[in-house]
Amino acid sequence: EVQLLESGGGLVQPGGSLRLSCAASGFTFSSYAITWVRQAPGKGLEWVSNIGGSGAPTYYSESVKGRFTISRDNSKNTVYLQMNSLRAEDTAVYYCAKVFVGGSYSFDPWGQGTLVTVSS
């Protein structure tokens, strides 16, 4: 069974940093891109970042470019999202998801999400 499990969320002050992890199992990890999508409380989904199976290419939304960095360690079946210079508007549940099939541009399955709260 394909599974993704996010961790690393929590409360952080504005301007602070946090690193999220997405641990995967049940598939050939290095063959699939992974994406991060976030959802602010009571709001819709927002695409954040994407990384290819080999670690490249990487893509970012304009709202996080220059502040967030996506990376992966295929030996650990884990993708990371390093989040720096955090702002209140970054408060959200962060989901990681696997591309549905190789070369696909859709995402499934998704993890259960990890909550990031940026507040003083």
Next chain:
Amino acid sequence: QSALTQPASVSGSPGQSITISCTGTSSDVGNYDLVSWYQQHPGKAPKLMIYEVTERPSGISNRFSGSKSGNTASLTISGLQAEDEADYYCCSYADSHWVFGGGTKLTVL
């Protein structure tokens, strides 16, 4: 990247059909046959229902179907059931980015 436009809410009675629209631009929906639709129940992670405009993943009911015309994609749910009540999001690839719609709350009356 601006969000795709979806109606905030739609409703229907059990057994009826509903359609949710998703309007983008010639840079996203209109330029790629790479629209996907996600179902999200409260407190749960999203679930892929339709990919590449019209394709259904294995295990998804054939009551769910997708289509596209120009810059607008649509999700149709036929034979509405109580368990279909959820939020639905469209998503389009757009030149090294992805953009989601604002979401539509489906109420089954």
